[in-house]
Amino acid sequence: QVLLVESGGGLVQAGGSLRLSCAASGHTSFMWNMGWFRQAPGKERKFVASVSWGDGRTVYEDSVKGRFAIMRNTANHTVYLQMNSLKPEDTAVYRCAAALASRTYEYWGRGTQVTVSS
Secondary structure: OOEEEEEEOOEEEOOOOEEEEEHHHHHHHOOOOOEEEEEEEOOEEEEEEEEEEOOOOEEHHHHHHOOOOEEEEEHHHHEEEEEEOOOHHHHHEEEEEEOOOOEEEEOOOOOOOEEEEE
């Protein structure tokens, strides 16, 4: 089992920045990949960004490229999402997820609310 706990959400004006954190604990030895997803009210959950645990390779959804950066700290099993130039359409609940040996996102955090005002 892996427990994921997010933090860092909040209310920010358009153009501002926030940094989300996701701390993993438990059976983290076989971590393969961690990602961030978001879900706006009335909409489906969407992929935001991911990072490979071994080599740090990153993948981003097109709308956040150049604005968001995902980083991992393998020493403390934490993944971060630095969000800059935030827009009202970035408003959502952000959840982190972890993939281990199965290479599927099978562990999820409870989420943190990000609200961007115009």
